[in-house]
Amino acid sequence: MKKIAVRNLRLCTKDCLCLYVCPSGATDTEDSVIDVTKCIGCGACSDACPSGAISLVPVEYPPQQEKGDAVMSAMTHAAEGKAREERAALDAASAAGKPGLSRLLRAIARSSRLSAEDIMREAGYMLPQSGRALSLVQELLDSPPGEGFPSDAASYIIHAIDCNDGGYARRESGSRRYRCSRCLTEFEASHGEDPACPMCGAKGTDLELI
Ligand code: SF4
Ligand code: SF4
Numbered sequence: 001m002k003k004i005a006v007r008n009l010r011l012c013t014k015d016c017l018c019l020y021v022c023p024s025g026a027t028d029t030e031d032s033v034i035d036v037t038k039c040i041g042c043g044a045c046s047d048a049c050p051s052g053a054i055s056l057v058p059v060e061y062p063p064q065q066e067k068g069d070a071v072m073s074a075m076t077h078a079a080e081g082k083a084r085e086e087r088a089a090l091d092a093a094s095a096a097g098k099p100g101l102s103r104l105l106r107a108i109a110r111s112s113r114l115s116a117e118d119i120m121r122e123a124g125y126m127l128p129q130s131g132r133a134l135s136l137v138q139e140l141l142d143s144p145p146g147e148g149f150p151s152d153a154a155s156y157i158i159h160a161i162d163c164n165d166g167g168y169a170r171r172e173s174g175s176r177r178y179r180c181s182r183c184l185t186e187f188e189a190s191h192g193e194d195p196a197c198p199m200c201g202a203k204g205t206d207l208e209l210i
Contacts, residue, residue: 003041003056005034011053018045018054067123075123082116085109132208134158178207 007018009032018027022045026038034045034054046054067075086109093105141154179186180197189195196203 002059003043004036004039004059005041005043005045005054006057007032007034008053008055011051012049013051013053015050017048017050021045021048072123075119079116079119079123082112082119086112086116134209176209178209181206181208 005026007027012032022028023042024038024040026035026040027045029035041056043056046056089105089109089112093102093109096102096105137154137157140149141151141158144151176190176195177186177188178195178197180200180202182202183197183200185197185199187195187198194203195207197207
C-alpha cells in the first residue's frame, strides 16, 4: 500500500531534521506542508523526527466495509442502553439534592451520552447537535432551498438537536449554554436574555450556543 508523509504542525518543533534526511526534498517547503507530489513514502523523516510529528498515511484507503444487520442491531441495542443510562443518571441528578452528588451523576450521564454518540457514529449516522447546526437547519426550514426540501426531516432534526448536549438542562432550567470563542469560557444564560461572556464580555457572534 503506497504511503505518504504528513506533518502535524502542532507537534513540530522546527528543528529541521526531516529536511536533512528527506531524499526527495518533499519536506523542504515554505509553508511547512510536506509536498505530497514529491514524497516517495520512504519514512526517513518520520524515523528522524524527535517530536513524533510525522506520520505515514495511505494514499488511498480501502473502501468502508458495510456492517451487517446483526452488527447494526447490536450497535443500536448498545446505544439504546447508553441512552437509558443517561436518562436514569439525569433523573437521579435532578433528585439528588446535594450539589456534589448531582454533578457526579451529570458526569455519568455525559459519559453515557458520549458512548452512545460514538456507537451511533460508528454505525454510520451523522449527529448534528451544535447551536450552529441548529441555526443552519432552522434557516433552511424557514427558507427552503428548493422544491422537495425534506421539511419534516428538518423539523425532526431541530427537535433532536434540542435533545442533545445541554438540551435536558435547558428545558429544565429555561437557560441556554454558550461557549465564548474568544476565551473559551462556557456559561449559561436565561432564555430570552442577551448573553454576554462573564469572563471577557464578548457578545453576539463571538458566542456559540452549545
Ligand atoms: S524533524 Fe520533526 S520536529 Fe523537526 S522540523 Fe521535521 S517535522 Fe518538525
Ligand atoms: S517519507 Fe521520505 S520522501 Fe516523504 S517526506 Fe519523508 S523523507 Fe521525504
